[in-house]
Amino acid sequence: xxxxxxxxxxxVVRHRGAxxxxxxxxxxxxxxxxxxxxxxxxxSGKSTLVRALARHLPLESGTLAVNVERHRLQLVFQDPYAxxxxxxxxxxxxxxxxxxxxxxxxxxALLSEVGLAxxxxxxxxxxxxxxxxxxxxIARALAxxxxxxxxxxxxxxxxxxxxxxxLNLLVELxxxxxxxCLLVTHDxxxxxxxxxxxxxxxxxxLVECGPAVELLARPTVAAxxxxxxxxxx
Amino acid sequence: xxxxxxxxxCLLHALAAAAPLLANDAPLWIRTRAGARFPAxxxxxxxxxxxxxxxxxxxxxxxWLATRSRLALACPLIALLLALCWQAAAGPRVFVPxxxxxxxxxxxxxxxxxxxxxxxxxxPSEAWRPPTWLASAEIDESGRYVGRxxxxxxxxxxxxxxxxRAGEPAxxxxxxxxxGTDAQGRDLLAxxxxxxxxxxxxxxxxxxxxxxxxTLLGALAGWRGGRxxxxxxxxxxxxxxxxxxxxxxxxxxxxxxxVSAVWTISAVLGLTGWTGVARLLRAEFLRxxxxxxxxxxxxxxxxxxxxxxCHALPxxxxxxxxxxxxxxxxxxLVESAISYxxxxxVEPESSLGGLVKGGxxxxxMVLFPGAVLALAxxxxxxxxxxxxxxxxxxxxxxxx
Amino acid sequence: xSPLLEIRGLSVSHARGARRFLAVEExxxxxxxxxxxxxxxxxxxxxxxxxxxxxxLFADPRSRIESGSIRLAGGELVGLSEERLRLLRGxxxxxxxxxxxxxxxxVLRVGAQIEEGRRSGSASTLELLARVGLPEPERVAASxxxxxxxxxxxxxxxxxALAGRPQLLLxxxxxxxxxxxxxxxxxxxxxxxxxxxxMGLVLVTHEIALALRYAQRVAVMYAGRIVEIARAQExxxxxxxxxxxxxxxxxxxxxxxxxxxxxxxxxxxxxGEPVTGCAFAPRCTLVREHCRHARPPLAGxxxxxxxxxxxx
Numbered sequence: 001x002x003x004x005x006x007x008x009x010x011x012v013v014r015h016r017g018a019x020x021x022x023x024x025x026x027x028x029x030x031x032x033x034x035x036x037x038x039x040x041x042x043x044s045g046k047s048t049l050v051r052a053l054a055r056h057l058p059l060e061s062g063t064l065a066v067n068v069e070r071h072r073l074q075l076v077f078q079d080p081y082a083x084x085x086x087x088x089x090x091x092x093x094x095x096x097x098x099x100x101x102x103x104x105x106x107x108x109a110l111l112s113e114v115g116l117a118x119x120x121x122x123x124x125x126x127x128x129x130x131x132x133x134x135x136x137x138i139a140r141a142l143a144x145x146x147x148x149x150x151x152x153x154x155x156x157x158x159x160x161x162x163x164x165x166x167l168n169l170l171v172e173l174x175x176x177x178x179x180x181c182l183l184v185t186h187d188x189x190x191x192x193x194x195x196x197x198x199x200x201x202x203x204x205x206l207v208e209c210g211p212a213v214e215l216l217a218r219p220t221v222a223a224x225x226x227x228x229x230x231x232x233x
Numbered sequence: 234x235x236x237x238x239x240x241x242x243c244l245l246h247a248l249a250a251a252a253p254l255l256a257n258d259a260p261l262w263i264r265t266r267a268g269a270r271f272p273a274x275x276x277x278x279x280x281x282x283x284x285x286x287x288x289x290x291x292x293x294x295x296x297w298l299a300t301r302s303r304l305a306l307a308c309p310l311i312a313l314l315l316a317l318c319w320q321a322a323a324g325p326r327v328f329v330p331x332x333x334x335x336x337x338x339x340x341x342x343x344x345x346x347x348x349x350x351x352x353x354x355x356x357p358s359e360a361w362r363p364p365t366w367l368a369s370a371e372i373d374e375s376g377r378y379v380g381r382x383x384x385x386x387x388x389x390x391x392x393x394x395x396x397x398r399a400g401e402p403a404x405x406x407x408x409x410x411x412x413g414t415d416a417q418g419r420d421l422l423a424x425x426x427x428x429x430x431x432x433x434x435x436x437x438x439x440x441x442x443x444x445x446x447x448t449l450l451g452a453l454a455g456w457r458g459g460r461x462x463x464x465x466x467x468x469x470x471x472x473x474x475x476x477x478x479x480x481x482x483x484x485x486x487x488x489x490x491x492v493s494a495v496w497t498i499s500a501v502l503g504l505t506g507w508t509g510v511a512r513l514l515r516a517e518f519l520r521x522x523x524x525x526x527x528x529x530x531x532x533x534x535x536x537x538x539x540x541x542x543c544h545a546l547p548x549x550x551x552x553x554x555x556x557x558x559x560x561x562x563x564x565x566l567v568e569s570a571i572s573y574x575x576x577x578x579v580e581p582e583s584s585l586g587g588l589v590k591g592g593x594x595x596x597x598m599v600l601f602p603g604a605v606l607a608l609a610x611x612x613x614x615x616x617x618x619x620x621x622x623x624x625x626x627x628x629x630x631x632x633x
Numbered sequence: 634x635s636p637l638l639e640i641r642g643l644s645v646s647h648a649r650g651a652r653r654f655l656a657v658e659e660x661x662x663x664x665x666x667x668x669x670x671x672x673x674x675x676x677x678x679x680x681x682x683x684x685x686x687x688x689x690l691f692a693d694p695r696s697r698i699e700s701g702s703i704r705l706a707g708g709e710l711v712g713l714s715e716e717r718l719r720l721l722r723g724x725x726x727x728x729x730x731x732x733x734x735x736x737x738x739x740v741l742r743v744g745a746q747i748e749e750g751r752r753s754g755s756a757s758t759l760e761l762l763a764r765v766g767l768p769e770p771e772r773v774a775a776s777x778x779x780x781x782x783x784x785x786x787x788x789x790x791x792x793x794a795l796a797g798r799p800q801l802l803l804x805x806x807x808x809x810x811x812x813x814x815x816x817x818x819x820x821x822x823x824x825x826x827x828x829x830x831x832m833g834l835v836l837v838t839h840e841i842a843l844a845l846r847y848a849q850r851v852a853v854m855y856a857g858r859i860v861e862i863a864r865a866q867e868x869x870x871x872x873x874x875x876x877x878x879x880x881x882x883x884x885x886x887x888x889x890x891x892x893x894x895x896x897x898x899x900x901x902x903x904x905g906e907p908v909t910g911c912a913f914a915p916r917c918t919l920v921r922e923h924c925r926h927a928r929p930p931l932a933g934x935x936x937x938x939x940x941x942x943x944x945x
Contacts, residue, residue: 056528
């Protein structure tokens with residue numbers, strides 16, 4: 001078994017001033033090239049998990065091992081509008097990343113890789129649709145040639161037609177670049193189509209983890225069952 | 234409305250910058266036996282030449298701001314270079330007493346400024362003259378006011394004939410003194426022009442100083458937080474406690490060597506007024522520090538410096554510009570109050586506030602400088618408000 | 634029986650800068666008492682504008698109803714004075730917004746806000762809170778909105794909407810911000826309350842799956858017009874407009890494992906863009922030349938010239 005891209009062991013994360021920890025005793029691995037879905041209801045700690053993996057939140061205890069270079073594990077946020085500098089044009093945002101990290105490549109190439117027209121390089125984030133913004137955020141993450149992408153509910157804020165475009169893009173990228181994807185979602189219908197493995201969180205704990213198809217067909221934990229029902233599967 | 238406000242601000246500043254061209258007792262051009270001379274410009278220093286060259290650029294500001302021309306930003310540098318070359322080519326400054334050129338002028342052809350009076354050019358024979366376009370300003374050959382009843386009793390100087398100098402309009406010409414004259418017979422329009430120049434300069438300079446200091450300290454406090462914030466916030470509160478008026482009075486009366494009072498007053502106003510800007514920027518940076526795009530930028534491996542300068546600061550710019558605009562107007566008012574109290578600029582220099590002080594019982598002495606001051610403050614405030622309205626809806630996110 | 638809500642020929646315009654554009658064009662809609670009608674569409678299609686125009690609760694004061702009629706229980710709402718309309722809001726017309734945090738006043742306790750919305754004949758505040766499934770009504774009533782979890786806030790919002798015993802309930806994406814489990818619970822609550830009290834419910838959503846599950850009739854909107862309206866079962870199995878078929882196809886629940894999601898190519902027309910012919914033509918798989926010149930009228934529940942050819 002190859003080395004995981006990143007791994008949490010017995011992680012405990014507490015938000016500032018909170019009584020209860022957001023994550024308790026959580027152990028999770030993301031293997032290279034796999035599509036891991038993390039599902040759970042609101043407040044289960046999914047976003048916290050992803051931010052802890054991206055090192056945006058400190059661990060109170062436990063360990064985080066990231067086995068790739070620092071910037072090769074990128075986080076794509078839920079709200080693309082908030083995660084893009086509102087005063088920066090699309091092309092300029094991509095070029096900045098390439099410039100800071102002294103990478104070859106062009107903004108135009110990145111835009112076409114995510115299926116955005118080259119003409120959009122001159123637009124500001126507020127001039128793009130939700131789907132286009134999210135694809136731009138993904139393009140920005142791709143500029144660093146990541147080994148893994150952490151996606152925090154990337155499509156829940158999007159319209160159905162944009163959703164499909166972004167999700168199809170993820171599948172393509174995974175095939176083309178061999179990316180590992182960790183997708184946080186509460187929609188198990190997506191999981192059924194896309195994921196290799198599924199991890200279910202409830203109140204900060206990992207309650208189930210295994211092959212997606214199996215868990216969806218035969219959920220053993222109540223939390224999973226609720227999600228499966230709610231997705232109409 | 235935004236462009237109207239901007240145009241007004243630019244117009245006032247352009248006129249102020251071009252003051253030596255618009256109102257001068259020395260002719261702009263005369264033809265001597267030796268050739269052409271430009272007396273009006275001989276007394277200017279390099280900074281005044283620079284301002285003069287910049288005035289068309291300031292006037293055209295709304296145009297090049299609208300077209301976002303990058304080239305236009307290079308213009309002041311070009312102007313500076315030209316001004317220095319001009320100064321070098323023109324030789325040493327020639328200081329001529331006010332009105333001297335008019336006395337020396339013979340029959341040579343000469344071109345005077347649109348307002349052919351200097352701001353320090355006195356004419357005792359024409360003291361306290363109302364605006365010449367009024368009927369009550371008419372004076373006969375002996376120097377007596379036509380149609381005005383003679384004051385009964387009391388000492389009154391015998392009227393002297395009005396001295397009309399070379400290059401000036403006739404004694405009763407409607408446009409001789411459109412705004413009247415003051416106690417020493419100085420033309421009020423020229424004084425208002427130069428006074429506005431001082432007032433506007435103080436407004437602008439103090440605003441820029443407050444901007445720089447406030448931005449630096451406010452951004453530092455907001456971004457770093459913790460102890461830095463604690464120290465800077467207390468510093469802000471300390472400075473807020475200073476009685477600004479008294480400080481300015483003190484500095485203005487003591488002076489600072491040969492530095493013009495305009496700059497010392499601007500310095501004091503700027504050094505005491507940066508607190509508002511600092512607080513504003515602190516709040517903005519506190520908000521931006523937690524913004525998702527900042528978090529994203531960190532995740533992309535950008536250095537803190539790059540994030541602050543290239544991402545956070547441009548997003549905090551909007552309220553900053555608004556605050557600075559309002560500050561400029563307020564600074565002008567504070568300075569006017571100080572000058573009115575007599576502790577600001579010293580005669581014969583004057584600011585608009587000082588001009589108002591000059592005449593308590595003569596309406597035109599209060600009205601015209603006051604109106605120009607009000608116009609300047611209103612234009613700054615209007616600009617600030619329009620800028621504030623401009624930035625709100627755009628950044629709140631349009632639905633795609 | 635006369636319908637509870639009857640909309641005929643409604644056109645609503647928004648202002649953008651100096652120009653105006655139509656967000657809703659010549660819309661007809663009928664709702665019976667006790668019925669649940671879902672309005673499905675993507676952002677910009679005008680569904681939220683439609684809802685807002687019923688009680689004239691526009692976010693932008695420059696928006697206005699250009700033409701048409703909206704009758705609630707026989708009474709005309711368009712042209713009604715602001716005063717009279719204000720009396721109807723809350724009492725005859727109830728609202729459930731998407732974002733409970735923004736819709737509740739952060740400085741008033743929840744109980745006080747519900748109290749404000751009650752009128753004579755309504756159940757008590759505590760009873761209303763209990764009915765929406767909140768386990769400790771006294772504690773919730775004494776709390777401020779930020780002290781409650783997202784789910785509890787949304788339930789409190791539903792209680793607030795029901796407090797005035799409205800005849801018509803308008804819900805604008807009430808569960809978009811919630812996870813599916815909570816979302817289902819809230820919708821079960823809303824729909825249950827409507828059945829019980831005989832209220833009409835107009836549910837606006839962008840999830841067609843939700844619409845099919847909870848509504849009796851579903852209307853699909855595109856570019857300011859209704860392009861299909863039918864009973865939920867029929868729409869789900871036999872769509873008669875290409876857009877509806879495309880929306881259904883893009884539902885992840887209908888996508889087999891390992892296959893690509895079926896996206897709808899292109900983009901919806903931008904608000905205010907003039908459109909000749911059918912607005913969906915640029916993205917339609919069944920498009921013919923005729924579609925680009927003439928706009929298909931809403932006939933037999935579908936606004937498409939070739940509705941018989943639509944396949945799921």
